[in-house]
Amino acid sequence: MDDILKRIILENQEIISEKKLVSRNYSIPETSHIKVLTGIRRCGKTYTLYEIAKTFEPERILFLDFEDERLIALNSLANYDIIIDAYKTLYPQVEPVLFFDEIQNLANWHFYLKRLYVKGYKIYVTGSNAHLISREIATYLKGRSLETTIYPFSFPEFLKLKNIEFRQKDYLINQPQILNFFDDYLNFGGFPEVIKVAVDEKRAVAKNIYNLLFYKDLVAKYNKNDYLLKLVVSKIAENITKDFSVTSLANKIMAVYKTSVPTVTDYFNILPEPFLTSNIYPYRVSFVQRESKRKTYFTDNSFIFLNRVAPDKSRLFENLVFNFLQREHEEIYYYRTTNNMEVDFFINEQESKTLIQATYSLENSNTRDREIKSLIKAMEEQKLPIGFIYTWNRSEEIKINEYTIKIIPFWEETLK
DSSP states (O other), X not given: OHHHHHHHHHHHHHHHHHOOOOOOSOOOOOSSSEEEEEOOTTSSHHHHHHHXXXXXXXXXXXXXXXXXXXXXXXXXXXXXXXXXXXXXXXXXXXXXXXXXXXGGGSTTHHHHHHHHHXXXXXXXXEESOHHHHHHHHHHHSTTTEEEEEOOSOOHHHHHHHTTOOOOTTHHHHTHHHHHHHHHHHHHHOSOHHHHHSOHHHHHHHHHHHHHIIIIIIIIIHHTOOHHHHHHHHHHHHHHTTSOBOHHHHHHHHHTTSOOOHHHHHXXXXXXXXXXXXXXXXXXXXXXXXXXXXXXXXXXXXXXXXHHOSSOOHHHHHHHHHHHXXXXXXXXXXXXXXXXXXXXXXXXXXXXXXXXXXXXSOOOSHHHHHHHHHHHHHHHHHHTOSEEEEEESSOOEEEEETTEEEEEEEHXXXXXX
16 A cells, blocks of 8 residues: 555656646635635536645645545555655655545545644645535534635636636627627536537536436435436426425425425435535525525536526526625525515625626516516615626616616626
8 A cells, every 4th residue: 555655646746747727716725724625526626736736846745536446445444644654755854735635535534634734734635525524624623624615617717718818898899709608608517627628529528527426426325216316406407596395396206206205305405415506595584484495506507408408598597697606605595575576696794785686688578677676676675775687798777766776797797
């Protein structure tokens, strides 16, 4: 095992030194804490580690990927001292910086990290299981770690990966070209592997990522029936933009498959674990009322693309807006007014509150009236003078009495 570790350490130092990387829009604070990067598979966590590692001298880098089959034998050892020992035989006088990729695959990893932290090592780790990582951090590493969620590429990162640069004047001169790229991003999402391939290859690449997550992180890990799990995911894809209760979801599934509400609830509740989905709830003072219904979004638009027969721009658009907001805000709800009108997103933070509608198009007069009326009513209730509507490519400002609604092209908002 010692020789294997030394080989892996040297291999990874060479790989990292030769990597040409696209800089991500993340700022990992320089503290003594263990830096933990969490997020869905294939979103770029490993490359973010590479980017950080390249800021250090190559010989200081001790990088291990715990999905490397050569490291499986580590789990049978009484302790993991062999890792540092192997490095020290290569560099006796050098203090390593530790990079541990997919740490959840190392048994009792939290105990090992705690011991390394106490010894004063600089540590960066990644993980792809939300509950496991967060639970162990809260239990064993609280006060010792700093967690950052890594997402699939944003639209600016999408453009950067394609070596495309737009200046402010291009927003007017080359707007059709920007919209063409944004449509690609809307339809196929932000996984770097999907972004890089031609349109006719995107489905196959996205399917590979989805299948890895679906079968390894859900079916195998939680011992679930793959057909029932597919039904649950498919029904969620149909319900993007709509609020629902898990009971109503189960009833739809039970119409075509013999199961029960508790079973469907169990299947539904594991979907956020590998970062496949996120749930938001209606803004209510009562926690019980808030939990009864929810809206569910996919972490990447490619999963909607894979789970729907025909493309639906409105659902793709709202899902994209949610993922944009999730990068920026911790407290996201949807809002139902006292007369049961809905606003898609309500950002409720200590310093500010924001109401946002996400509407692909306002060309239909009924849609326009509904979105504006709902937003104005919510603004009245929350005493907010300004509200926002994100659209595909419409810019307008509406004043109604003392209230102002700003209609904004969403692509433009993402590039700020």
